[in-house]
Amino acid sequence: MINFDDVTFEYIRRDEEGNVESINKALDGISLDVKKGDFIAILGANGSGKSTLARHINALLTPTEGTVFIEEMNTKEDNNLLKIRQKTGMVFQNPDNQIIAGLVEEDVGFGPENIGIPTKEIWERVAFALEKVGMTAYREKSPNNLSGGQKQRVAIAGILAMKPECIVLDEPTAMLDPKGRREVIETITELNKKEGITIILITHYMTEVVGADKVYVMSGGNVKLSGTPREIFKEVELLKEYKLDVPQVTEIAYRLRQKGFPLSECILTIDEFIDAVTNR
Amino acid sequence: MSLILDKINYYYSKGTAFESKALKNISLTIPDGEFIGLIGHTGSGKSTLIQHMNGLIRADSGSIYYNGQDIYDKDFKMTELRRKVGLVFQYPEHQLFEATVIKDVLFGPTNMGMDKLKAELAAYGALKAVGIGEDLIDASPFELSGGQKRRVAIAGVLAMSPEILILDEPTAGLDPAGRTEILRLLKKIHEDNGITVILVSHSMEDVAEYAERLIVIDDGEIKYDDEPRKVFTHIDELRKTGLEIPECTELVGRLADLGLKVDRSCLTVDEAVASILQSTGY
Amino acid sequence: MLRDLTIGQYYPVESPIHRLDPRTKFLGTIIYVVSLFLFKSFWGFLLTGGFLVMVTVLARIPPKYVIKGMRPMLFLLLFMMIFNLLLTPGEVIGEWWIFSVTKEGIYAALFMGLRLAMLVLGSSLMTYTTTPNKLTAGMESVFGFLKIFKVPVHELAMMISIALRFIPILLEETNKIMKAQQARGADFETGGPIKRAKALIPILIPLFISSFRRAGELAEAMEARCYHGGEGRTKMKPLKYHIGDLVAYIVLAGLVAGCIFIP
Numbered sequence: 066m067i068n069f070d071d072v073t074f075e076y077i078r079r080d081e082e083g084n085v086e087s088i089n090k091a092l093d094g095i096s097l098d099v100k101k102g103d104f105i106a107i108l109g110a111n112g113s114g115k116s117t118l119a120r121h122i123n124a125l126l127t128p129t130e131g132t133v134f135i136e137e138m139n140t141k142e143d144n145n146l147l148k149i150r151q152k153t154g155m156v157f158q159n160p161d162n163q164i165i166a167g168l169v170e171e172d173v174g175f176g177p178e179n180i181g182i183p184t185k186e187i188w189e190r191v192a193f194a195l196e197k198v199g200m201t202a203y204r205e206k207s208p209n210n211l212s213g214g215q216k217q218r219v220a221i222a223g224i225l226a227m228k229p230e231c232i233v234l235d236e237p238t239a240m241l242d243p244k245g246r247r248e249v250i251e252t253i254t255e256l257n258k259k260e261g262i263t264i265i266l267i268t269h270y271m272t273e274v275v276g277a278d279k280v281y282v283m284s285g286g287n288v289k290l291s292g293t294p295r296e297i298f299k300e301v302e303l304l305k306e307y308k309l310d311v312p313q314v315t316e317i318a319y320r321l322r323q324k325g326f327p328l329s330e331c332i333l334t335i336d337e338f339i340d341a342v343t344n345r
Numbered sequence: 346m347s348l349i350l351d352k353i354n355y356y357y358s359k360g361t362a363f364e365s366k367a368l369k370n371i372s373l374t375i376p377d378g379e380f381i382g383l384i385g386h387t388g389s390g391k392s393t394l395i396q397h398m399n400g401l402i403r404a405d406s407g408s409i410y411y412n413g414q415d416i417y418d419k420d421f422k423m424t425e426l427r428r429k430v431g432l433v434f435q436y437p438e439h440q441l442f443e444a445t446v447i448k449d450v451l452f453g454p455t456n457m458g459m460d461k462l463k464a465e466l467a468a469y470g471a472l473k474a475v476g477i478g479e480d481l482i483d484a485s486p487f488e489l490s491g492g493q494k495r496r497v498a499i500a501g502v503l504a505m506s507p508e509i510l511i512l513d514e515p516t517a518g519l520d521p522a523g524r525t526e527i528l529r530l531l532k533k534i535h536e537d538n539g540i541t542v543i544l545v546s547h548s549m550e551d552v553a554e555y556a557e558r559l560i561v562i563d564d565g566e567i568k569y570d571d572e573p574r575k576v577f578t579h580i581d582e583l584r585k586t587g588l589e590i591p592e593c594t595e596l597v598g599r600l601a602d603l604g605l606k607v608d609r610s611c612l613t614v615d616e617a618v619a620s621i622l623q624s625t626g627y
Numbered sequence: 628m629l630r631d632l633t634i635g636q637y638y639p640v641e642s643p644i645h646r647l648d649p650r651t652k653f654l655g656t657i658i659y660v661v662s663l664f665l666f667k668s669f670w671g672f673l674l675t676g677g678f679l680v681m682v683t684v685l686a687r688i689p690p691k692y693v694i695k696g697m698r699p700m701l702f703l704l705l706f707m708m709i710f711n712l713l714l715t716p717g718e719v720i721g722e723w724w725i726f727s728v729t730k731e732g733i734y735a736a737l738f739m740g741l742r743l744a745m746l747v748l749g750s751s752l753m754t755y756t757t758t759p760n761k762l763t764a765g766m767e768s769v770f771g772f773l774k775i776f777k778v779p780v781h782e783l784a785m786m787i788s789i790a791l792r793f794i795p796i797l798l799e800e801t802n803k804i805m806k807a808q809q810a811r812g813a814d815f816e817t818g819g820p821i822k823r824a825k826a827l828i829p830i831l832i833p834l835f836i837s838s839f840r841r842a843g844e845l846a847e848a849m850e851a852r853c854y855h856g857g858e859g860r861t862k863m864k865p866l867k868y869h870i871g872d873l874v875a876y877i878v879l880a881g882l883v884a885g886c887i888f889i890p
Contacts, residue, residue, distance in 0.1 A: 174863035308522030456812030
């Protein structure tokens with residue numbers, strides 16, 4: 066449902082007189098295809114271009130060269146804008162700076178209001194969305210009194226109420242504590258499994274990626290590696306070159322294997338490790 | 346040189362309907378030259394606790410002694426405590442304000458009344474310690490990358506030559522390489538200058554690798570105060586407070602449960618690998 | 628803490644006043660405020676005072692909370708009272724140094740104090756009982772006629788409601804930046820006015836930068852959620868008059884009648 070065709074995006078910096086000072090290629094000839102219902106993870110160091118990529122999916126940015134299609138809709142065409150943004154919602158890093166209203170339910174209703182949904186249906190959608198993220202009990206609370214994880218779940222509900230087909234999350238857990246991180250990841254995993262919503266998760270935390278269908282590793286504005294988590298995390302050395310990590314268990318297994326320890330290639334979780342050892 | 350907290354109690358919104366107890370009877374001794382990890386989930390009281398340590402928050406009851414002096418004494422000089430106990434807040438780069446990097450780093454030492462030469466020496470030293478090269482010294486702090494900004498902000502506190510350096514989640518929001526870079530830097534500062542470092546963090550992995558002592562705080566109380574290896578033996582209790590132990594420690598624990606003769610107290614990937622290899626003879 | 632500031636903050640309880648349409652409350656507030664300045668007699672104040680007490684009780688706002696909200700206004704109130712007390716000419720009843728207290732002065736001070744206190748109490752009832760969203764919806768509707776003159780009413784209302792949402796966040800941020808700079812030895816408490824003004828720079832610059840960053844991120848988040856101005860927008864909570872509003876309008880009519888018949 067998402068198709069990037071040789072996309073390049075340049076940030077152009079100008080000095081005070083308007084002359085071009087420098088051109089920075091944030092995306093450099095990216096092509097990729099995301100199938101409906103996939104859970105995609107995008108990894109990359111700061112400045113690798115992953116946030117720029119995310120902003121192309123819901124047409125906050127459009128390519129300097131190349132094209133982005135969301136279900137046959139070109140993001141460059143203004144008529145498609147609202148439809149694209151309704152289909153691909155976006156959750157950002159800072160929980161405080163994406164909540165608009167002073168009450169949880171009113172914030173969740175903000176998106177549907179913008180796309181002209183009738184009042185009665187807005188209420189149904191808000192109730193449904195809050196239920197899905199487990200925040201029904203807080204519907205009449207002020208967002209200011211919620212924890213970071215709860216705020217992000219409200220933000221997700223705000224997207225859900227627009228009935229999207231895809232949710233793009235740009236480092237949604239970067240400012241959260243472990244509990245908040247778990248809440249957010251569990252919520253989106255369930256939305257992917259039960260509602261069939263395509264998820265595109267951008268993160269720095271390797272352990273959040275383990276359950277993804279496909280992982281893209283970005284560096285220097287380009288996709289350097291792509292594959293299942295298992296295929297990606299066996300490239301321990303390569304990932305370190307891209308300023309990334311692997312989960313601790315994966316690294317232990319990798320290093321043991323190098324020493325001749327008989328373990329299957331690329332172990333991602335503690336359970337897998339234990340299985341591998343007991344079945345030996 | 347030591348900091349002693351004796352039976353500290355503190356209430357949020359004291360005297361209102363929203364009053365709640367933030368710190369409950371906290372007693373702690375922070376001697377010279379330790380690398381301490383302070384762990385607790387959001388709202389556990391850890392940020393409140395560290396602000397007591399340099400006098401930004403005043404306890405409702407209890408005392409704090411710095412080198413034997415009561416910091417709540419009328420004659421006690423609070424600026425002196427603020428200099429000796431440097432506190433780096435979360436996202437410290439949000440507090441940068443000067444036109445150049447060096448000017449910003451000089452803010453602290455100048456406020457502390459250091460003379461110009463001494464302040465500049467301290468500022469240059471601090472920038473060097475955090476790995477900011479001379480080429481960036483006259484740059485605007487707002488043009489630096491996220492990681493560089495954060496290091497400049499840490500230098501701003503380091504330049505006051507503190508004896509205790511407290512950092513509230515210094516790695517938040519950084520990528521893996523940026524996180525490792527900051528943590529290594531802290532370790533180096535700790536080793537080179539012999540200053541006490543208190544690292545406040547959510548990440549058990551980070552703390553396990555670097556801290557010599559681990560303080561776990563939950564609901565305003567100190568739950569554990571011990572070597573990391575010993576603290577991590579309480580897996581179930583830690584989970585109940587919403588905390589995890591490092592993945593590698595959990596792995597060796599599970600292997601030991603299976604009957605393998607591995608060391609349950611492994612804290613790092615290196616230790617875990619070595620222990621598993623040794624126990625299995627590969 | 629700055630978050631304890633209660634004036635103007637929504638107080639979430641269920642009450643007949645909370646349920647009223649914001650337009651009704653808007654109009655009610657205007658009538659009330661005008662009546663405060665029309666009345667000059669004891670009976671007039673009794674009427675508006677009674678009205679104020681009735682609304683406060685109906686709104687189920689604890690008196691303690693209301694009084695706490697008054698606290699920041701206390702200084703202004705006292706100042707105005709003393710000003711009136713000492714500077715109103717008339718029948719002198721006491722003298723001290725260059726000041727003289729007149730009978731008229733006492734009356735003026737009392738009335739002025741009462742008037743101001745009732746003004747603040749009454750208008751803050753509006754914000755206590757109305758969520759920021761409803762408040763701005765009410766404003767948008769009441770001032771909707773200005774659209775003919777190309778006034779961007781919807782956009783202004785949206786700006787106000789966002790500002791209201793971010794006030795507590797920015798207050799907390801200010802608090803945090805102050806502490807961070809204090810940790811670097813900044814001193815906001817001592818010195819002359821120039822030194823104190825200078826001491827604000829390390830707070831104001833980071834605060835500005837962070838506000839701009841927040842504004843940028845918020846704009847992006849709103850755009851990502853299909854916000855494109857007021858055009859084609861529906862409302863989750865459209866304004867609708869209920870039976871309670873009818874009752875309220877009858878009561879307000881009574882107040883207006885009082886204004887006309889009581890001197």
